[in-house]
Amino acid sequence: MNTMKLFLSLIISVVFFVNNTDAQKIFATRNGKVNFSAPSDEDVKAVNNEVTSRLADNGQMTFSLLMKGFKFKYAEMQEHFNDQYLESSKFPRADFKGTIVNLKEVNFSKDGSYKVSVKGDLTMHGVTKNITANGTLDIKAGKPVTACQFTVLMKDFKVDASSVTDKVSVDISCQYQ
Amino acid sequence: MKKWIKIALIVGAIVLIAGSITVFWLFNKPHRDVTKEQGVQLSAQKLYDAFRTNEAQANKQYLDKAIEMTGEVAEVITNQDGNIVVNFKTNDPLFVINCTFKTNPGQLKPGQLITFKGICTGYIPDANVVINEGVLVK
Numbered sequence: 001m002n003t004m005k006l007f008l009s010l011i012i013s014v015v016f017f018v019n020n021t022d023a024q025k026i027f028a029t030r031n032g033k034v035n036f037s038a039p040s041d042e043d044v045k046a047v048n049n050e051v052t053s054r055l056a057d058n059g060q061m062t063f064s065l066l067m068k069g070f071k072f073k074y075a076e077m078q079e080h081f082n083d084q085y086l087e088s089s090k091f092p093r094a095d096f097k098g099t100i101v102n103l104k105e106v107n108f109s110k111d112g113s114y115k116v117s118v119k120g121d122l123t124m125h126g127v128t129k130n131i132t133a134n135g136t137l138d139i140k141a142g143k144p145v146t147a148c149q150f151t152v153l154m155k156d157f158k159v160d161a162s163s164v165t166d167k168v169s170v171d172i173s174c175q176y177q
Numbered sequence: 178m179k180k181w182i183k184i185a186l187i188v189g190a191i192v193l194i195a196g197s198i199t200v201f202w203l204f205n206k207p208h209r210d211v212t213k214e215q216g217v218q219l220s221a222q223k224l225y226d227a228f229r230t231n232e233a234q235a236n237k238q239y240l241d242k243a244i245e246m247t248g249e250v251a252e253v254i255t256n257q258d259g260n261i262v263v264n265f266k267t268n269d270p271l272f273v274i275n276c277t278f279k280t281n282p283g284q285l286k287p288g289q290l291i292t293f294k295g296i297c298t299g300y301i302p303d304a305n306v307v308i309n310e311g312v313l314v315k
Contacts (some may be wrong), residue, residue: 030262030264030273030275030276030304031254031256031257031262031277033256033257033258047258048305049256049257049258049260049277049309050275050277050298050309052301052304052305058290064301064302064304065301066298066299066300066301066307067299068240068241068296068298068299069299069307069309071309071310074203074204074206075206075207075208075209076202076203076204076206077203079206089236089241092236092240092298092300093299093300109215119290120183130242164210173257175257
């Protein structure tokens with residue numbers, strides 16, 4: 001009888017778990033935009049328009065982008081960025097996985113503009129580092145639009161680009177479906 | 178003129194010329210033009226299969242290469258910078274080949290079979306393979 005009870009409670013918990021995940025809403029984009037620029041040199045800037053991101057209404061957020069997808073104004077800089085500084089063939093991707101810290105202040109079912117703080121792990125150039133970034137989450141016609149800026153120090157990710165810059169400011173903008 | 182001054186002048190001139198060429202090249206080297214490259218020909222499904230089964234191997238084969246890929250259009254969207262993006266179907270409904278055009282390909286519709294040529298930038302697991310800087314072949 002005890003096994004029966006255990007079995008039943010297991011089934012019930014599985015059903016509940018499935019129901020819970022079903023209730024969760026996930027928004028996604030494959031074409032989010034990430035810009036970065038070096039504050040010390042206006043020519044050092046690049047854009048990536050193929051950022052895959054998912055945002056769930058439980059506050060979980062992921063971003064993935066391909067280093068070779070960064071487009072620079074100058075082809076030679078793009079080459080240096082990939083071959084010397086970020087070693088993009090060895091580390092083709094950058095990933096972020098985090099959560100919205102102040103989720104309580106966001107209402108996904110109500111249009112509006114919400115200030116959010118996101119905390120999580122950024123992995124780039126083979127190094128993972130915990131970061132916190134502040135930004136905005138707008139709900140427009142039920143769909144989230146996010147924008148956020150933060151600074152990345154080259155030494156935090158073991159990127160030796162000292163001849164160019166020691167930090168870049170990163171700008172993220174995503175429109176989710 | 179003393180010999181060492183001559184040598185110093187020559188070395189100085191060489192450094193100056195080399196420096197100018199480097200700087201000139203830094204700002205004037207053209208971007209890759211995929212239309213002038215011979216692309217690796219394959220189907221969207223085959224590209225997806227290659228990355229799903231062995232990412233490291235597929236990176237060696239396709240990363241940074243010109244890819245001439247044929248497949249069925251799943252959806253057509255415009256990115257935030259106004260470029261046309263086509264997602265190609267694979268047999269996995271959640272997975273596409275995400276292709277960005279550098280020039281406007283004109284009217285494209287879901288269901289259409291097209292060939293696209295661009296540069297493969299890599300693979301994002303559970304989401305897509307990305308090709309950008311592309312053009313419509315047919």
